[in-house]
Structures are given as structure tokens and as C-alpha cells.
Amino acid sequence: MNQFQYVRPSKPKAAIDARAKDQNSQFIAGGTNLLDLMKRGVMNPERLIDISRLPLDKLERQNNTFRIGSMALNATVADDKQVLEKLPLLAQALNAGASAQLRNMATIGGNMLQRTRCPYFYDTALPCNKREPGSGCGALEGYNRMHAIFGFSDKCIAVHPSDMSVALVALDATVLVSGPKGDRRIPFAELHRLPGDMPQKDTTLETGELITAVEVPEGPFTKNVHYLKVRERASYAFALVSVAAALQLENNIIKDARLAMGGVAHKPWRLTEAEKSLVGKPATEATFQAAAAIAMQGAKAFKHNAYKLKLGPNAIVQALKNATNVA
Ligand SMILES: Cc1cc2nc3c(=O)[nH]c(=O)nc-3n(C[C@H](O)[C@H](O)[C@H](O)COP(=O)(O)OP(=O)(O)OC[C@H]3O[C@@H](n4cnc5c(N)ncnc54)[C@H](O)[C@@H]3O)c2cc1C
Numbered sequence: 001m002n003q004f005q006y007v008r009p010s011k012p013k014a015a016i017d018a019r020a021k022d023q024n025s026q027f028i029a030g031g032t033n034l035l036d037l038m039k040r041g042v043m044n045p046e047r048l049i050d051i052s053r054l055p056l057d058k059l060e061r062q063n064n065t066f067r068i069g070s071m072a073l074n075a076t077v078a079d080d081k082q083v084l085e086k087l088p089l090l091a092q093a094l095n096a097g098a099s100a101q102l103r104n105m106a107t108i109g110g111n112m113l114q115r116t117r118c119p120y121f122y123d124t125a126l127p128c129n130k131r132e133p134g135s136g137c138g139a140l141e142g143y144n145r146m147h148a149i150f151g152f153s154d155k156c157i158a159v160h161p162s163d164m165s166v167a168l169v170a171l172d173a174t175v176l177v178s179g180p181k182g183d184r185r186i187p188f189a190e191l192h193r194l195p196g197d198m199p200q201k202d203t204t205l206e207t208g209e210l211i212t213a214v215e216v217p218e219g220p221f222t223k224n225v226h227y228l229k230v231r232e233r234a235s236y237a238f239a240l241v242s243v244a245a246a247l248q249l250e251n252n253i254i255k256d257a258r259l260a261m262g263g264v265a266h267k268p269w270r271l272t273e274a275e276k277s278l279v280g281k282p283a284t285e286a287t288f289q290a291a292a293a294i295a296m297q298g299a300k301a302f303k304h305n306a307y308k309l310k311l312g313p314n315a316i317v318q319a320l321k322n323a324t325n326v327a
């Protein structure tokens with residue numbers, strides 16, 4: 001690991017100013033992703049701005065909206081009684097991520113900004129446009145078993161690894177950001193970006209912008225929800241494919257629906273057309289199969305991840321069945 005300077009401001013403005021002044025600096029929150037990347041030489045900040053002492057860890061509920069500070073720990077939010085009651089999909093997604101030890105260190109802001117787990121990105125001996133723009137994409141013609149089936153480009157086919165973010169995009173969350181130019185609100189679906197010609201840029205954040213909180217509306221999705229994560233082993237592992245499913249039912253007719261997938265694109269992948277197809281229909285396996293077929297339209301596999309074309313719709317159907325107790 002390279003030598004680096006370290007500062008630990010106590011106010012958000014001081015953190016933002018420090019980051020904006022120094023292009024070679026990085027915020028560090030729980031450090032569970034950034035330190036790994038530094039040890040491997042993938043990220044080499046010359047200065048770490050430790051934001052762990054900023055007063056941004058509150059979880060508040062007002063006007064049917066949860067406001068969760070970016071420094072709240074994954075474990076704290078997942079175990080919060082009100083989150084369990086009103087946002088069970090978020091609690092399930094958080095608990096599906098990483099291990100108990102990691103969830104006790106990982107923060108809400110850090111979780112959404114964790115970087116891809118593409119093995120070529122992690123190995124500095126291999127080409128990777130995300131790590132080193134213009135060096136090529138090792139995964140495109142290489143071992144691409146974990147990679148995207150939606151929204152990729154010929155520059156990058158990586159997927160976003162956060163479980164929590166799949167639930168947040170389904171729940172129409174909003175990200176609150178403070179930066180050198182002031183404050184702004186970003187709809188969660190617009191926080192992460194597709195790779196296009198600039199895979200090195202994971203999000204729409206500008207340099208120096210600090211995520212201060214995420215707001216999640218309560219909505220009607222308290223009962224019929226399920227976060228399904230398909231992974232290679234029962235203990236901690238990243239998703240091959242995951243599905244966040246939430247339905248509002250009245251007499252078994254679907255009044256409102258939310259669906260999103262993880263492990264399939266460079267960003268959490270909201271399935272808007274499939275959601276529309278569910279509304280007004282009875283909660284049956286046939287309805288879920290039809291929605292899954294719509295969800296998969298446009299999916300395209302690479303040499304080693306064709307299994308996702310089959311696993312994806314099966315996971316959607318299973319998540320919807322689990323959410324509704326349809327046998
Ligand atoms: C073995 C292992 C298994 C894992 N399995 C899973 C899994 O199954 N599912 C899953 O979702 N995750 C998984 N993770 C990832 C883990 O959840 C993330 O490492 C963690 O959430 C990152 O949070 P952090 O606070 O430690 O972030 P850090 O490592 O401190 O930061 C990550 C990035 O976010 C930036 N950042 C952090 N906070 C802010 C902020 N408020 N504003 C602006 N920028 C910020 C940092 O600059 C850095 O670039 C796993 C990690 C490990 C090591």
C-alpha cells in the first residue's frame with residue numbers, strides 16, 4: 001500500500017472542502033471496500049478524509065419518510081424496529097449483504113458507492129477500462145461468468161455489487177448530497193450510471209460531493225415483499241442474480257408493484273415494464289411468469305453467463321411467489 005495522509009474532520013463542510021481541494025483524496029467511511037482496493041493497488045489516494053466522525057448516522061422518520069444518515073451502519077438499519085416494520089424489503093436486502101462482521105462496519109453511503117467485484121478490476125496485472133481507462137476490458141473476451149446481461153457497453157460489462165441498492169431503487173429512494181456547489185437530491189435510479197464510454201465513472205456524483213443521507217418513502221409495501229439473492233454459497237457471497245419484489249394486494253389483485261434486479265447490470269436494474277404488467281392482475285404464477293418474460297426482454301449473455309438468462313426469470317418468479325405465498 002502507498003503512503004497516504006490522513007485527516008478526520010468533524011463537520012461535513014470541512015470534509016467536502018478537503019476533498020474538493022485535493023483531487024487525489026478519497027472519503028473513507030467503514031473502509032471495508034476502500035482499504036481492500038488500496039491494499040491491492042487498485043485505488044491509490046494520497047489523502048484519506050475519514051468521515052466516520054461526521055454527525056450523519058441518524059435514522060429519522062417524518063411525514064411517512066425515513067431519512068437514513070449516510071454514516072448509519074448497515075447492521076443498525078437492518079435491525080431497526082421501524083425499518084423492519086415499514087421497510088422490510090430494505091431490511092431483507094441489507095441482511096443479505098456481506099457478513100455480520102462486515103455489516104457492523106459498513107455504512108449506508110459506503111455500501112451504495114462500493115466498487116464492482118469484477119476480478120479484472122481487482123487484478124492490476126490485467127487490462128481493465130474501469131481501473132485504467134483505455135487499457136481494454138479483460139472480461140469481455142475473458143472469464144465473464146459474473147457479468148452483466150443488461151446495459152453493458154463494449155468498454156465494460158461489470159455489474160454493481162450492492163444488495164441494499166437493489167431494494168433502494170425499487171423503493172424509489174432519494175440520495176441527499178452536499179458538495180462544493182451546494183446541496184442536491186438525486187433520485188436513487190440516477191445515482192449509478194451505465195458504463196458507456198466512461199466505465200471509470202460509477203456514479204453521477206461530482207468530485208467532492210458527500211452523500212449525507214438517503215430518504216425512503218414508506219409506501220404500501222409492508223407485507224408482500226421479498227429480497228431473493230441467488231449466490232454460490234449460503235455464507236457471504238455476492239449475488240449471481242438478486243431480485244427485490246414488493247406488491248400491494250387487495251383481494252389477491254395486484255394494486256401496485258415494485259421489481260428490481262441485482263447482479264445483472266452496471267447499476268441496480270429497475271424493471272418498470274414488468275411492474276406495469278403486474279398491476280390489475282391476480283397474484284398467480286401465470287401472472288408472475290408473464291412479468292418475468294417482460295423483464296428479460298433485451299437481455300444478452302456473454303460466453304460464460306448465459307445461465308443468467310434462465311436464472312433471472314426463475315428468480316423473479318420465485319421472489320414474487322415468496323412475497324405472496326403463492327405455492
Ligand atoms: C468479503 C466481503 C463480502 C461482501 N459481500 C457483500 C454482499 O454480499 N453484498 C453487498 O452489498 N456488499 C458486500 N460487501 C461489500 C460491503 O457491503 C461494502 O464494502 C461496504 O458496504 C462499504 O461500506 P464502507 O462504509 O465500508 O465503505 P468504504 O469502504 O469506506 O467506502 C467505499 C467507497 O464509498 C465512498 N464513500 C463512503 N461513504 C461516502 C459518503 N457518505 N459520501 C461519498 N462517498 C462515500 C468512499 O470514498 C469509497 O470510495 C462485501 C465486502 C466484503 C469485504
Ligand code: SF4
Binds near residue numbers: 120
Ligand atoms: S468488465 Fe469493467 S471492470 Fe471488468 S475488466 Fe471490463 S472494464 Fe474492467
